[in-house]
Amino acid sequence: MAAMSELNADFEDVNGETIVTLSKKKEQKDGPLKGVNFINHNDTIRTNSTITTTCVSVRLPFNGELYGYDVEIPNGHQIDVNQTVITPMRDEIRIRIVKIGQFTLHG
Known part of the structure:
Protein backbone atom coordinates (compact mmCIF):
# COMPACT_ATOMS: atom_id res chain seq x y z
CA MET A 1 0.00 0.00 0.00
CA ALA A 2 1.21 3.51 -0.83
CA ALA A 3 1.95 6.23 1.70
CA MET A 4 -1.10 7.78 3.34
CA SER A 5 -2.71 10.78 1.70
CA GLU A 6 -3.86 13.06 4.52
CA LEU A 7 -7.34 14.53 4.59
CA ASN A 8 -7.94 18.15 5.64
CA ALA A 9 -8.61 18.51 9.38
CA ASP A 10 -10.58 21.25 11.14
CA PHE A 11 -10.58 21.34 14.96
CA GLU A 12 -13.26 22.84 17.21
CA ASP A 13 -13.10 22.69 21.03
CA VAL A 14 -16.49 22.54 22.78
CA ASN A 15 -17.24 21.69 26.45
CA GLY A 16 -14.41 19.22 27.17
CA GLU A 17 -14.63 17.72 23.69
CA THR A 18 -12.92 18.38 20.40
CA ILE A 19 -14.81 17.89 17.17
CA VAL A 20 -12.42 17.12 14.31
CA THR A 21 -13.92 17.35 10.84
CA LEU A 22 -11.96 15.56 8.11
CA SER A 23 -12.66 16.55 4.52
CA LYS A 24 -11.18 15.90 1.10
CA LYS A 25 -8.41 18.18 -0.14
CA LYS A 26 -9.12 19.87 -3.48
CA GLU A 27 -6.87 17.49 -5.42
CA GLN A 28 -8.58 14.50 -3.75
CA LYS A 29 -12.06 15.91 -4.40
CA ASP A 30 -11.26 16.53 -8.08
CA ILE A 39 -20.89 6.98 4.65
CA ASN A 40 -20.86 4.27 1.96
CA HIS A 41 -17.45 3.22 3.37
CA ASN A 42 -18.55 3.25 7.02
CA ASP A 43 -17.59 -0.39 7.74
CA THR A 44 -14.19 -0.04 6.03
CA ILE A 45 -13.39 3.18 7.91
CA ARG A 46 -14.44 1.71 11.28
CA THR A 47 -12.51 -1.54 10.66
CA ASN A 48 -9.27 0.20 9.65
CA SER A 49 -9.34 3.10 12.14
CA THR A 50 -8.09 2.96 15.73
CA ILE A 51 -8.83 4.90 18.90
CA THR A 52 -6.33 4.75 21.77
CA THR A 53 -5.87 7.01 24.79
CA THR A 54 -3.09 8.88 22.97
CA CYS A 55 -4.09 8.86 19.27
CA VAL A 56 -7.11 8.64 16.97
CA SER A 57 -6.14 7.22 13.57
CA VAL A 58 -8.73 7.37 10.78
CA ARG A 59 -8.02 5.17 7.77
CA LEU A 60 -9.81 4.60 4.45
CA PRO A 61 -8.08 2.21 2.05
CA PHE A 62 -9.62 2.96 -1.36
CA ASN A 63 -8.57 1.76 -4.84
CA GLY A 64 -5.08 0.77 -3.68
CA GLU A 65 -4.49 4.11 -1.93
CA LEU A 66 -4.69 4.99 1.76
CA TYR A 67 -6.47 8.12 3.01
CA GLY A 68 -6.75 9.30 6.57
CA TYR A 69 -5.52 11.43 9.42
CA ASP A 70 -3.90 10.97 12.85
CA VAL A 71 -5.02 13.11 15.78
CA GLU A 72 -2.14 12.94 18.25
CA ILE A 73 -2.97 13.62 21.91
CA PRO A 74 -0.36 15.84 23.66
CA ASN A 75 2.07 14.10 26.04
CA GLY A 76 0.66 13.73 29.54
CA HIS A 77 -2.97 13.85 28.38
CA GLN A 78 -5.52 11.21 27.43
CA ILE A 79 -8.91 10.80 25.81
CA ASP A 80 -11.86 8.59 26.74
CA VAL A 81 -11.69 5.77 24.19
CA ASN A 82 -15.20 4.52 25.03
CA GLN A 83 -16.87 7.86 24.31
CA THR A 84 -14.70 8.99 21.38
CA VAL A 85 -16.54 8.26 18.12
CA ILE A 86 -15.64 8.29 14.40
CA THR A 87 -18.67 9.09 12.23
CA PRO A 88 -18.42 8.94 8.42
CA MET A 89 -20.82 11.33 6.70
CA ARG A 90 -21.44 12.20 3.05
CA ASP A 91 -18.52 14.55 2.35
CA GLU A 92 -16.65 14.45 5.65
CA ILE A 93 -15.67 12.24 8.54
CA ARG A 94 -16.41 13.62 11.99
CA ILE A 95 -14.46 12.59 15.08
CA ARG A 96 -15.94 13.44 18.49
CA ILE A 97 -13.02 13.26 20.93
CA VAL A 98 -13.91 13.25 24.63
CA LYS A 99 -10.95 14.58 26.59
CA ILE A 100 -9.90 13.56 30.10
CA GLY A 101 -8.87 16.82 31.74
CA GLN A 102 -8.29 20.21 30.16
CA PHE A 103 -6.12 20.55 27.07
CA THR A 104 -6.40 21.81 23.51
CA LEU A 105 -6.12 19.73 20.36
CA HIS A 106 -5.09 21.19 17.03
CA GLY A 107 -3.68 19.99 13.73
Missing part, protein backbone atom coordinates in the same frame (compact mmCIF):
# COMPACT_ATOMS: atom_id res chain seq x y z
CA GLY A 31 -9.31 13.28 -8.47
CA PRO A 32 -9.25 9.87 -6.75
CA LEU A 33 -12.00 10.64 -4.19
CA LYS A 34 -14.32 12.40 -6.65
CA GLY A 35 -17.89 11.36 -5.90
CA VAL A 36 -16.86 9.20 -2.93
CA ASN A 37 -19.49 9.28 -0.20
CA PHE A 38 -17.73 8.44 3.09
Whole structure:
Protein backbone atom coordinates (compact mmCIF):
# COMPACT_ATOMS: atom_id res chain seq x y z
CA MET A 1 0.00 0.00 0.00
CA ALA A 2 1.21 3.51 -0.83
CA ALA A 3 1.95 6.23 1.70
CA MET A 4 -1.10 7.78 3.34
CA SER A 5 -2.71 10.78 1.70
CA GLU A 6 -3.86 13.06 4.52
CA LEU A 7 -7.34 14.53 4.59
CA ASN A 8 -7.94 18.15 5.64
CA ALA A 9 -8.61 18.51 9.38
CA ASP A 10 -10.58 21.25 11.14
CA PHE A 11 -10.58 21.34 14.96
CA GLU A 12 -13.26 22.84 17.21
CA ASP A 13 -13.10 22.69 21.03
CA VAL A 14 -16.49 22.54 22.78
CA ASN A 15 -17.24 21.69 26.45
CA GLY A 16 -14.41 19.22 27.17
CA GLU A 17 -14.63 17.72 23.69
CA THR A 18 -12.92 18.38 20.40
CA ILE A 19 -14.81 17.89 17.17
CA VAL A 20 -12.42 17.12 14.31
CA THR A 21 -13.92 17.35 10.84
CA LEU A 22 -11.96 15.56 8.11
CA SER A 23 -12.66 16.55 4.52
CA LYS A 24 -11.18 15.90 1.10
CA LYS A 25 -8.41 18.18 -0.14
CA LYS A 26 -9.12 19.87 -3.48
CA GLU A 27 -6.87 17.49 -5.42
CA GLN A 28 -8.58 14.50 -3.75
CA LYS A 29 -12.06 15.91 -4.40
CA ASP A 30 -11.26 16.53 -8.08
CA GLY A 31 -9.31 13.28 -8.47
CA PRO A 32 -9.25 9.87 -6.75
CA LEU A 33 -12.00 10.64 -4.19
CA LYS A 34 -14.32 12.40 -6.65
CA GLY A 35 -17.89 11.36 -5.90
CA VAL A 36 -16.86 9.20 -2.93
CA ASN A 37 -19.49 9.28 -0.20
CA PHE A 38 -17.73 8.44 3.09
CA ILE A 39 -20.89 6.98 4.65
CA ASN A 40 -20.86 4.27 1.96
CA HIS A 41 -17.45 3.22 3.37
CA ASN A 42 -18.55 3.25 7.02
CA ASP A 43 -17.59 -0.39 7.74
CA THR A 44 -14.19 -0.04 6.03
CA ILE A 45 -13.39 3.18 7.91
CA ARG A 46 -14.44 1.71 11.28
CA THR A 47 -12.51 -1.54 10.66
CA ASN A 48 -9.27 0.20 9.65
CA SER A 49 -9.34 3.10 12.14
CA THR A 50 -8.09 2.96 15.73
CA ILE A 51 -8.83 4.90 18.90
CA THR A 52 -6.33 4.75 21.77
CA THR A 53 -5.87 7.01 24.79
CA THR A 54 -3.09 8.88 22.97
CA CYS A 55 -4.09 8.86 19.27
CA VAL A 56 -7.11 8.64 16.97
CA SER A 57 -6.14 7.22 13.57
CA VAL A 58 -8.73 7.37 10.78
CA ARG A 59 -8.02 5.17 7.77
CA LEU A 60 -9.81 4.60 4.45
CA PRO A 61 -8.08 2.21 2.05
CA PHE A 62 -9.62 2.96 -1.36
CA ASN A 63 -8.57 1.76 -4.84
CA GLY A 64 -5.08 0.77 -3.68
CA GLU A 65 -4.49 4.11 -1.93
CA LEU A 66 -4.69 4.99 1.76
CA TYR A 67 -6.47 8.12 3.01
CA GLY A 68 -6.75 9.30 6.57
CA TYR A 69 -5.52 11.43 9.42
CA ASP A 70 -3.90 10.97 12.85
CA VAL A 71 -5.02 13.11 15.78
CA GLU A 72 -2.14 12.94 18.25
CA ILE A 73 -2.97 13.62 21.91
CA PRO A 74 -0.36 15.84 23.66
CA ASN A 75 2.07 14.10 26.04
CA GLY A 76 0.66 13.73 29.54
CA HIS A 77 -2.97 13.85 28.38
CA GLN A 78 -5.52 11.21 27.43
CA ILE A 79 -8.91 10.80 25.81
CA ASP A 80 -11.86 8.59 26.74
CA VAL A 81 -11.69 5.77 24.19
CA ASN A 82 -15.20 4.52 25.03
CA GLN A 83 -16.87 7.86 24.31
CA THR A 84 -14.70 8.99 21.38
CA VAL A 85 -16.54 8.26 18.12
CA ILE A 86 -15.64 8.29 14.40
CA THR A 87 -18.67 9.09 12.23
CA PRO A 88 -18.42 8.94 8.42
CA MET A 89 -20.82 11.33 6.70
CA ARG A 90 -21.44 12.20 3.05
CA ASP A 91 -18.52 14.55 2.35
CA GLU A 92 -16.65 14.45 5.65
CA ILE A 93 -15.67 12.24 8.54
CA ARG A 94 -16.41 13.62 11.99
CA ILE A 95 -14.46 12.59 15.08
CA ARG A 96 -15.94 13.44 18.49
CA ILE A 97 -13.02 13.26 20.93
CA VAL A 98 -13.91 13.25 24.63
CA LYS A 99 -10.95 14.58 26.59
CA ILE A 100 -9.90 13.56 30.10
CA GLY A 101 -8.87 16.82 31.74
CA GLN A 102 -8.29 20.21 30.16
CA PHE A 103 -6.12 20.55 27.07
CA THR A 104 -6.40 21.81 23.51
CA LEU A 105 -6.12 19.73 20.36
CA HIS A 106 -5.09 21.19 17.03
CA GLY A 107 -3.68 19.99 13.73
